[in-house]
Amino acid sequence: xxxxxxxxxxxxxxxxxxxxxxxxxxxxxxxxxxxxxxxxxxxxxxxxxxxxxxxxxxxxxxxxxxxxxxxxxxxxxxxxxxxxxxxxxxxxxxxxxxxxxxxxxxxxxxxxxxxxxxxxxxxxxxxxxxxxxxxxxxxxxxxxxxxxxxxxxxxxxxxxxxxxxxxxxxxxxxxxxxxxxxxx
Amino acid sequence: xxxxxxxxxxxxxxxxxxxxxxxxxxxxxxxxxxxxxxxxxxxxxxxxxxxxxxxxxxxxxxxxxxxxxxxxxxxxxxxxxxxxxxxxxxxxxxxxxxxxxxxxxxxxxxxxxxxxxxxxxxxxxxxxxxxxxxxxxxxxxxxxxxxxxxxxxxxxxx
Numbered sequence: 543x544x545x546x547x548x549x550x551x552x553x554x555x556x557x558x559x560x561x562x563x564x565x566x567x568x569x570x571x572x573x574x575x576x577x578x579x580x581x582x583x584x585x586x587x588x589x590x591x592x593x594x595x596x597x598x599x600x601x602x603x604x605x606x607x608x609x610x611x612x613x614x615x616x617x618x619x620x621x622x623x624x625x626x627x628x629x630x631x632x633x634x635x636x637x638x639x640x641x642x643x644x645x646x647x648x649x650x651x652x653x654x655x656x657x658x659x660x661x662x663x664x665x666x667x668x669x670x671x672x673x674x675x676x677x678x679x680x681x682x683x684x685x686x687x688x689x690x691x692x693x694x695x696x697x698x699x700x701x702x703x704x705x706x707x708x709x710x711x712x713x714x715x716x717x718x719x720x721x722x723x724x725x726x
Numbered sequence: 727x728x729x730x731x732x733x734x735x736x737x738x739x740x741x742x743x744x745x746x747x748x749x750x751x752x753x754x755x756x757x758x759x760x761x762x763x764x765x766x767x768x769x770x771x772x773x774x775x776x777x778x779x780x781x782x783x784x785x786x787x788x789x790x791x792x793x794x795x796x797x798x799x800x801x802x803x804x805x806x807x808x809x810x811x812x813x814x815x816x817x818x819x820x821x822x823x824x825x826x827x828x829x830x831x832x833x834x835x836x837x838x839x840x841x842x843x844x845x846x847x848x849x850x851x852x853x854x855x856x857x858x859x860x861x862x863x864x865x866x867x868x869x870x871x872x873x874x875x876x877x878x879x880x881x882x883x884x
Contacts, residue, residue: 547838547842551835554831554835558828558831561824561828622778623767623778624778653808654808655782678809
């Protein structure tokens with residue numbers, strides 16, 4: 543009896559350690575896209591085809607993949623995130639510039655109150671489309687660990703660049719022109 | 727008859743008054759909801775969170791409390807806005823079941839340990855009380871200690 547109790551306790555402890563390891567492993571950000579980009583690859587990410595509701599209109603949906611043939615700068619933001627709001631005027635200007643060359647900015651509002659998000663869109667006079675990633679499911683699949691984060695898709699819908707944290711004018715100038723110059 | 731009817735009406739009114747007063751008071755409070763909700767940015771319970779989004783969430787909750795919504799209705803509205811992860815205690819589905827099972831399992835293991843220790847302690851105590859063991863030696867004494875004890879007792883008898 544004593545031996546079987548010992549084994550039962552060991553088995554339960556092992557199960558708990560396994561559970562803890564699983565929890566730790568699943569909570570970490572996915573860096574596979576970062577690794578592929580650092581090796582000069584352009585990964586295709588299936589999650590980008592996942593439809594998300596349009597911000598402010600849950601009856602309509604869209605996805606980054608809807609803009610195939612265009613260069614898409616996908617920006618994850620939230621109204622409570624100050625660095626996100628600071629870069630919004632730059633992103634609006636970038637959207638206007640990209641639109642002339644077959645590109646666009648696509649905002650993805652995440653983990654946010656809809657009213658606050660819509661107020662932010664209005665306050666910064668954003669003309670680019672915005673989707674709502676309520677549970678941050680897409681953000682997590684792209685390995686996002688904070689806000690803002692930006693992913694640039696080439697005209698074939700592949701991830702061509704990624705920026706963890708706020709974008710800078712310099713980064714945009716280095717990243718976008720070569721992609722906009724490519725043909726589909 | 728009218729006096730009896732008036733008394734009856736008065737009694738009914740008295741009985742209904744606490745209910746009416748209860749209906750007029752808010753159905754829940756901010757602290758009551760806060761400790762069951764997570765701050766979506768910080769990953770901590772809302773009642774200890776101080777970030778911008780935590781303030782937004784508190785404002786969202788307070789607005790619904792003012793409208794007279796119940797705690798469950800407010801939690802459902804929060805899930806609608808932020809997803810199920812906003813709740814401090816997740817649904818009892820899938821992997822989330824572990825949140826409820828693990829503490830229960832740990833409790834059972836602890837209880838089993840205490841029972842086992844108590845049983846062992848009782849067994850030891852019983853053996854000590856029952857006197858010399860089957861080998862004919864006083865329990866707990868080494869042979870040299872037994873010899874020394876016998877010698878000292880013999881010296882005492884003299």
